[in-house]
Amino acid sequence: MNSIDYRAELPELAECDVLVVGGGSAGSAAAIAAARQGARVVLVERYGFLGGTGVMVLDTFYGFYTPGAVERKVVGGIPDEVIAGLEKRKMVLKRPNTYGAGAGLTYDPETLKVVWDELAAGAGVSVLFHAYFLDILKDGDRLAGIVVGTPKGPQAIRARIIVDSSGDAHVAARAGAPFEDAGALGIAQSLTTTFKMINVDVARAKAFPKAEMWALMAEKSDRYRLPRKEGSAHITPHEGVMVTNMTRVGGVDGTEIVQLSAAEREGRAQALEYARFLKAEVPGYENAVLGGLATQIGVRETRRIKGRYWLTREDVLSAAKFDDAIAQCGAPIEEHHAGGDTRWEYVPDSGTYDIPYRALLPQQVDGLIVAGRCLSASHDAHASVRSIGQCLAMGQAAGVAAALSVANGAEPSQIDPKTLRTRLLEMGAILS
Numbered sequence: 001m002n003s004i005d006y007r008a009e010l011p012e013l014a015e016c017d018v019l020v021v022g023g024g025s026a027g028s029a030a031a032i033a034a035a036r037q038g039a040r041v042v043l044v045e046r047y048g049f050l051g052g053t054g055v056m057v058l059d060t061f062y063g064f065y066t067p068g069a070v071e072r073k074v075v076g077g078i079p080d081e082v083i084a085g086l087e088k089r090k091m092v093l094k095r096p097n098t099y100g101a102g103a104g105l106t107y108d109p110e111t112l113k114v115v116w117d118e119l120a121a122g123a124g125v126s127v128l129f130h131a132y133f134l135d136i137l138k139d140g141d142r143l144a145g146i147v148v149g150t151p152k153g154p155q156a157i158r159a160r161i162i163v164d165s166s167g168d169a170h171v172a173a174r175a176g177a178p179f180e181d182a183g184a185l186g187i188a189q190s191l192t193t194t195f196k197m198i199n200v201d202v203a204r205a206k207a208f209p210k211a212e213m214w215a216l217m218a219e220k221s222d223r224y225r226l227p228r229k230e231g232s233a234h235i236t237p238h239e240g241v242m243v244t245n246m247t248r249v250g251g252v253d254g255t256e257i258v259q260l261s262a263a264e265r266e267g268r269a270q271a272l273e274y275a276r277f278l279k280a281e282v283p284g285y286e287n288a289v290l291g292g293l294a295t296q297i298g299v300r301e302t303r304r305i306k307g308r309y310w311l312t313r314e315d316v317l318s319a320a321k322f323d324d325a326i327a328q329c330g331a332p333i334e335e336h337h338a339g340g341d342t343r344w345e346y347v348p349d350s351g352t353y354d355i356p357y358r359a360l361l362p363q364q365v366d367g368l369i370v371a372g373r374c375l376s377a378s379h380d381a382h383a384s385v386r387s388i389g390q391c392l393a394m395g396q397a398a399g400v401a402a403a404l405s406v407a408n409g410a411e412p413s414q415i416d417p418k419t420l421r422t423r424l425l426e427m428g429a430i431l432s
Contacts, residue, residue, distance in 0.1 A: 010147060010156040014126065016042040017406040018399070019159030021133050021146065024052020025388045026372030026395035027165030028116050029078045033399030033427070034163075035123040039406050041399075042157060043125050044148055046132035047295075050116035052167070054388050055109040056295035057194050059236060059243050063389025066330030067102040068350030074328040077428035078119070079392040085115035091237050100346065101332055101387075108237050131155075133170050143175055143367040161402040161412065162368050165395060168255055169303040169374035177362035178306040179374075183253025187379050189300035190250040190336045193267030196243045197278060198291035202235060205242060205284030216281050224277045227270065229340040233278070241291065246274045250338025254299040267297040300336060300373075300386065307376030308413065309358035316353050316384050317345065324417035325354035325431055326401075326424060327393035335383045345380075354431075355385060357420060360398055361413050369412045371398035397424055 018034040020027045023045030031043040049055060064079065066072045083105060086092035091108040120127050134154055137145040145158035164171035169179055182188035210232065217229045231246030247270040252263045271293055278285040314320075316333060330352040333345040347353060359376040360369050370376075371394045373386040400423045405412050421431060 008154060010154055013148065013150070013155035013157050014042050014128070015158045016040045016126070017159065018161050018163065018402040019146065019157055020044070020163045020165060020399070021171050022052065022165040022167060022372070023050040023127065024165060024167060024372060024391070025054045026391040026398070027052070027163065028120060029392045029395030030163045030165055030371050030399035030402070031125045032078055032119055032123040033396045034403040035125045037400055037403030037407070037423070039403040041125045042128060042159070043120065044128045044131040044133070044157070046130065048129045049113040050120060050127070051109070051112050053298060055112050057192070057298035058388065059109050060104040060106045060234070061388045062097070062101055062104050063329060063331050063387030064105060065102040066350050066352060067097070067100045067332065067346065070350055071103060072330070072350070072352070074330055074352055074430055075389040075393050076430040077424065078396050079389065080428060081119060082112070082115055082392070085118065086111060093235070093237055095235065100344070101334060102330065106234065106236055133166060136171060136174050143365065146171065160367070161405050163371055163398050163402055164368060164374065165371045165398070167299070167302070167373050169305050169370060172305050172362045172365065172368060172370055172374065173303055175365045175368060177365045177368070179303045180306060181303050182301045182379060183255055186251070188252065188254060188302060189383065190248045190338055191252050191254065191263050191267060191300065192245060192249070192298045192336070193247045193271050194243060194245055194294045194298060195271040195275060196241055196291045197233070197275060197285060197288045198241050200240050200242045200288045201284040202240060202242065203284070205233065205282065206235065208283045213282055217277070220277065220281060225270070225273050226277060227340065230342065244274065247271055248336065248338070249297065254302040264297050268293060301379070301382060303374055304382055305362045305370055305374055305376045307359050307363060307370070308361045309356045309376060311355065311359050311375070311377035311381040311385065313378055313380035316347060316381050318353070319347055319351035320353045322354045322356040324357040326357045326360070326397035326420065327355040327390055328352040328430060329355060329385050329387070329390045331384050331387045331390070333380050333383045335380070355390065355394060357397065357401065357417055360394060360401070366411050369398045369402055371395040393429065396427065396429060400424060400427070
């Protein structure tokens, strides 16, 4: 690839204590948490709404509850306020997960956008929509802000601490932090375009066993192009509406634009084929129609930073505990590989493992914290810890840590984990 030397003088759009890059579940929680701790917070988001994958692709929060016979809630604080906002509007329901991943909280994504708006505004967060990360700004060797793309062109935002909740570790990678690139290594989990079906006879659709639907997928494989011979369709807060998680686009580097563009087209094509299958073959869908596709294809895994602690498969399956724990997870390892099925491995005895604060701290870069699916974790550990419940909890912790860094004039790596944990417990986080 040829390179071009490009330079420009940029107007300064904003200056703040804490800058959060990416307004998904982790970033929104981080911004709200930091603002409530007294920091001046700017949150930049490339779309026109908050919620990220939780509103563009999914409609269910997993990771709030442990799977198994004895259910335990392991996420609290700001995540509880999100659920309360949905409950106030009667737009959320709790349902069991038949895979054994723990109960899910299924909601209306459009309502969730409004809930996030209200929580961010109430905390005093300055939200800048239609602004996307382009590059970093440095003061000597330290991060000093970022360049964002806006409708008026590139502009600068200066900040004392940055939270990278981009999902793809965009800021960390550009700043020179080491990372493992799952896409480049060819191990990234598959991508999925979710879709919803409307005018469904929900009672009949629910009564049809999932195993029989999967058997039909295999039996009818000569008539339909169905890469994944499993998947699910679940109820929603709306009458006659079922949402699916069925399509599978494998072998994609989610940070490589040509591959990602092709994956978007392939995901849409698969969605139409799965919808055709449901309508023709599955009871309850005879009069159903395709009611909408995900805003963009769902990306599960790209870059994962190599932080001050590397969370491993052994940590997950041994229910590891850490003195600097900032969140818990009981979700199983759920690997959506390129094949027709999904690999599951469970934490023994419905247990939980800790997510250490060090897994949010990049190596070799000061002034930066990550939150969400780009944390420091191996491929297998990431397949467990990437649930939205844990992304919310990580974001909450990253926001508090960022505010503490500003208040103490310290680097994020210098924050006392005991102080951080105390603040999180005061906010309602569940750490044990």
